[in-house]
Amino acid sequence: xxxxxxxxxxxxxxxxxxxxxxxxxxxxxxxxxxxxxLEDADPEFASKMTPGDFVxxxxxxxxxxxxxxxxxxxxxxxxxxxxxxxxxxxxxxxxVNVGIPVLICDTDKINAGDQLEVDLEGGRIRDLTNGQxxxxxxxxxxxxxxxxDGGVIAHLxxxxxxxxxx
Numbered sequence: 001x002x003x004x005x006x007x008x009x010x011x012x013x014x015x016x017x018x019x020x021x022x023x024x025x026x027x028x029x030x031x032x033x034x035x036x037x038l039e040d041a042d043p044e045f046a047s048k049m050t051p052g053d054f055v056x057x058x059x060x061x062x063x064x065x066x067x068x069x070x071x072x073x074x075x076x077x078x079x080x081x082x083x084x085x086x087x088x089x090x091x092x093x094x095x096v097n098v099g100i101p102v103l104i105c106d107t108d109k110i111n112a113g114d115q116l117e118v119d120l121e122g123g124r125i126r127d128l129t130n131g132q133x134x135x136x137x138x139x140x141x142x143x144x145x146x147x148x149d150g151g152v153i154a155h156l157x158x159x160x161x162x163x164x165x166x
Contacts, residue, residue: 001117001118001119002052002054002080002081002101002116002117002118002120003052003080003115003116003117003118003128004050004052004053004054004080004115004116005049005050005053005054005113005114005115005116006053006054006056006083006110006111006112006113006114006115006116007038007042007045007049007053007054007055007056007112008056008107008110008111008112009038009041009042009055009056009057009058009061010057010058011057011058011059011060011085012058012059012060012061012063013038013041013057013058013060013061013062013063014062014063014064015062015063015064015065015067015070015091016040016064016065017038017040017041018037018038018041018062018070018071018073018074019033019036019037019067019069019070019073020036020039020040023036027067027069030069030072030073030076031076033069033073034046034073034076034077036073037073037074037076037077038055038074046077049077049078049079050078051077051078051079051080052078052080053078053079053080054079054080054081054082054083054116054118055074055079055081055082055083056082056083056084056107056110056112057082057083057084057085057107058084058085058107059084059085059086060086060087060088061082061084061085061086061087061088061091062082062087062088062090062091062092062094062095063088063091064088064091066090066094068094068097068098070091070094071091071094071095071097071098071100071102072094072098074095074100075098075099075100079100080101080118081100081101081102081103081118081120082095082100082101082102082103083103083105083107083110083118083125083136084102084103084104084105084107085104085105085106085107086104087102087104096139096143096146096147096151096152097146097151097152097153098151098152099146099147099149099150099151099152099154100147101118101120101139101147103118103120103125103136103139104136104137105125105134105135105136106134109127109130109132109134110125110127110134111129111130113129114127114128114129114130115127115128115129116128120138120139120144120147121138121144122138123135123136123137123138124136
């Protein structure tokens with residue numbers, strides 16, 4: 001069970017919003033780049049969020065380039081999961097690969113600052129602030145194993161191959 005505060009963003013949050021291009025020179029220093037995560041969407045996000053909080057987006061979250069460092073710095077900042085109505089496909093896969101849960105759900109009823117409780121396996125989001133409960137389709141078992149191992153590299157190190165069926 002994950003618990004944290006919702007940080008609400010709109011539709012079409014791009015990888016440039018997540019990892020601003022003006023910090024491209026930091027791409028080899030991801031901890032430093034993580035200090036600027038989502039800065040172009042909310043200048044206060046990186047300095048005010050608390051590890052365990054949630055990024056809540058609208059449609060097409062993560063569009064843009066296929067740079068893996070966008071979901072990586074979201075994870076490094078301490079975000080517990082990203083919830084959105086839809087994701088750019090490459091961002092979705094990169095997020096799972098680096099070990100950050102990405103959940104497709106209706107985010108309209110979640111407000112900025114709401115306290116959320118997310119049951120990854122049960123497919124439920126409980127908004128502790130407004131009392132609403134929302135469902136989402138849980139990630140497939142293969143993706144859940146990758147996430148529980150900390151990402152695809154850790155999964156391969158642990159299992160030595162890519163057995164996804166058990």
